[in-house]
Amino acid sequence: MKQKIEGIYVPHMVPLLPNGDINEPELRRYISWMIDRGVHGLYPNGSTGEFLRFTPDERARINQIVIDEARGRVPVLAGAAEANTRETIKACELYHSYGARAVAIVSPFYYNLSSESVYAYFHEIATNSPIDVTLYNIPMFASPIDVPTIKRLSQLERVVAIKDSSGDIGFALRVINAVRPDRPDFVFLTGWDLALVPMLLMGADGGTNALAGVVPEVTRQIFDAVRAGQIEQAKALQFRILDLFEAAVYSEDFPEGVRAAVELRGFDLGPGRQPISDKQRVDIASLRRVLQCMIADFGLADPPSEGCPPRTGGIDQDRIAQITQGVIDQLRQRGVM
Secondary structure: OOOOOOEEEEOOOOOEOOOOOEOHHHHHHHHHHHHHOOOOEEOOOOOOOOHHHOOHHHHHHHHHHHHHHHOOOOOEEEEOOOOOHHHHHHHHHHHHHHOOOEEEEEOOEOOOOOHHHHHHHHHHHHOOOOOOEEEEEOOOOEOOOOHHHHHHHOOOOOEEEEEEOOOOHHHHHHHHHHHOOOOOOOEEEEOOHHHHHHHHHOOOOEEEOHHHHOOHHHHHHHHHHHHOOOHHHHHHHHHHHHHHHHHHHHOOOOOHHHHHHHHHOOOOOOOOOOOOOHHHHHHHHHHHHHHHHHHHHOOOOOOOOOOOOOOOOOHHHHHHHHHHHHHHHHHHHOOOO
C-alpha cells in the first residue's frame, strides 16, 4: 500500500557554490539535517526552492540528489512543473524512476488561463503520468484552480492531493468540503505557514511550509500537538512563528529572508541565482540579526553578540532597534558611554 502523503513536507532551498552550481555535499547535509529533526517529507523544486531559476536538467538533478539522500527515510514529493504538458509528463516519468512518492505540479503560469484550460492541462498530465499527482494552487503566480475544477480533477485516479498556497482559509475549507465526501482519501496540504494550525484542525493532512526548512523542530511540534489534541500548545506555537514567518517571507524579496534564516542554522546556501543590490545586502544583514533573535527565542541558535533588544512588534522597528543596540554596544566598548 502506498504511503499516505501527510505531515510536514519541506519546500526547501538549494545550496549553491560561489560559481552558481549546485552545492551537492551541502544539499545532502541539509536534507539529512531536516530529516533528523523530524520532518515527514521533502518537497524539492517548490517556490521556496526557486525552481524557475534552475534549468530543467538542474531541476532533475536536484530531485535525484534529494531522493537519493532521503534513502527511503521519508517520502519525497518532487516538484515537476515544466512549461508545457509534454515536458511535465517526461518529468513525471523521470521522477517516478528515481523513486519519488508523488509529484507536485503548479497550475499553468504566465498565461492566465480559463478553468476549462486548467482542467484540460491537468487531465492530460494525470492520464499519462506513471506517478501520483499533487495539484499546486498558487494563484498569485499561476492560473488559479477553482473549487469546481479541483472537484472534477479529484475524480481522476492519479490526482491524489492538492497543495494550496493561496492563504485563503475560506477557499481551502470549500475545497475540503467539496472533495472529501467522494474522495475521503484525497490529501489536502496547506502551503501557508500561518494557516497550519487552523487548517489541521479543519481536516488538512499536513503542510508544505517554508519555515520547516528553518525551524523543522517547531513545525513538527505544531503538527504533533494538533494530532495529540494539545490545541492550546499548538496555538501558542503558531503565534510564536508568526513574527518569524513575516520576517523571513515578507521583509525581503522572497526567498532571500528564508535564505538568511536557513544560514543562521549553520548552512552555506551561497549567493543565489537572483542578483541583489548593495542596498539589499545591507538590508539583509540587518534582517539576519532580527531573525537570529527570533530563532534564539526557540533555543535553536545563539543570540547575536550585541544581544537582542525588546521586540517592538514590527519588523522594520525591530531592525532599527537591533542596529541601535549594536551601535550602543560599540560605543560602550570604546568607553564613549
